[in-house]
Amino acid sequence: MRDGAVHDFALAGEVVGDITDRLLGQRVLRPVLVSCVCVGSTELERKTLLDILQSAGAARAYLIYAPVASAIGVYGVAAGPEGRAVLDVGAGAADCAVISMNGIASRRAVPVAGNAMTRAIMEYLETSRDVFIGESEAERLKKELSSAIPREAELAFVSGGKKLNGEAVNFELTSTEVYRTLRGCFAEIGKLVVAVLDDTPPELVSDIRNNGILLTGGCAAIPGLDVYLSKTLGVPVTVPPEPALCAVNGIKKILPRLKELAQAGVLIGRD
Numbered sequence: 001m002r003d004g005a006v007h008d009f010a011l012a013g014e015v016v017g018d019i020t021d022r023l024l025g026q027r028v029l030r031p032v033l034v035s036c037v038c039v040g041s042t043e044l045e046r047k048t049l050l051d052i053l054q055s056a057g058a059a060r061a062y063l064i065y066a067p068v069a070s071a072i073g074v075y076g077v078a079a080g081p082e083g084r085a086v087l088d089v090g091a092g093a094a095d096c097a098v099i100s101m102n103g104i105a106s107r108r109a110v111p112v113a114g115n116a117m118t119r120a121i122m123e124y125l126e127t128s129r130d131v132f133i134g135e136s137e138a139e140r141l142k143k144e145l146s147s148a149i150p151r152e153a154e155l156a157f158v159s160g161g162k163k164l165n166g167e168a169v170n171f172e173l174t175s176t177e178v179y180r181t182l183r184g185c186f187a188e189i190g191k192l193v194v195a196v197l198d199d200t201p202p203e204l205v206s207d208i209r210n211n212g213i214l215l216t217g218g219c220a221a222i223p224g225l226d227v228y229l230s231k232t233l234g235v236p237v238t239v240p241p242e243p244a245l246c247a248v249n250g251i252k253k254i255l256p257r258l259k260e261l262a263q264a265g266v267l268i269g270r271d
């Protein structure tokens, strides 16, 4: 899986098979597998993911949109009588959905999330310093230095990379440079939410103006992302505890009710 889509069918099947073997051992009964899926996925991408879960040995396989799983993880149910907006900013995509009792009222995604931010830092170092660094080092610098609003006190990190000719070099990177590099990504994520709210019926938008937007996924830990979005959108934005685990906590909660939720359309499965 890369950026929210399957890039290598055989390898993805092996990875899922390996995870289930490690979790379940050599059991006779085949497992039921549930995976999150991006709200921007195509029908073909969802079908491919279901095929992978089945090829990895699932007796039954289901998908759930990431913001729906996150809402269940935090609130116990996807939606109460009022409309709810969830923005999940993970690695491959930012996923936004408005959920109501009748299902998903509007949903959109952009391929701008943690991976795009890591790549932007690598590209910035290439153009500003002629320095090349690996993805894991760029990810580390991102986690140390990123913020969605200017930091009160500037931070700086010294790290190592390579010039084009292979020569090893040290360089310093500041939080202000990282903020300027990632600003465009945060603006794209803000635009995504505006587009979803534009697609949402007015009565649900007024619920969201009162109740705010739930911000989940690994990137919800970026300092100031909630403040930036709240200022840009004029809507309160809340980050729950352990935002990267909301979706998986949601899946844990629904495991006893899979058939019922598949019938209700909360889960995507195969008839």
Ligand SMILES: Nc1ncnc2c1ncn2[C@@H]1O[C@H](COP(=O)(O)OP(=O)(O)OP(=O)(O)O)[C@@H](O)[C@H]1O
Pocket: 003, 004, 066, 089, 090, 091, 092, 093, 113, 114, 115, 139, 142, 143, 144, 146, 216, 217, 218, 219, 221, 222, 223, 244
């Ligand atoms: N403190 C942090 N600061 C900045 N980014 C962070 C931080 N913690 C996690 N991330 C980023 O969050 C991303 C992982 O988020 P998450 O676990 O929600 O993704 P995922 O569910 O695997 O991906 P996707 O939902 O796109 O399929 C990574 O890009 C990671 O670098």
Ligand SMILES: [Mg+2]
Pocket: 036, 066, 088, 090, 091, 217, 247
């Ligand atoms: Mg995710």
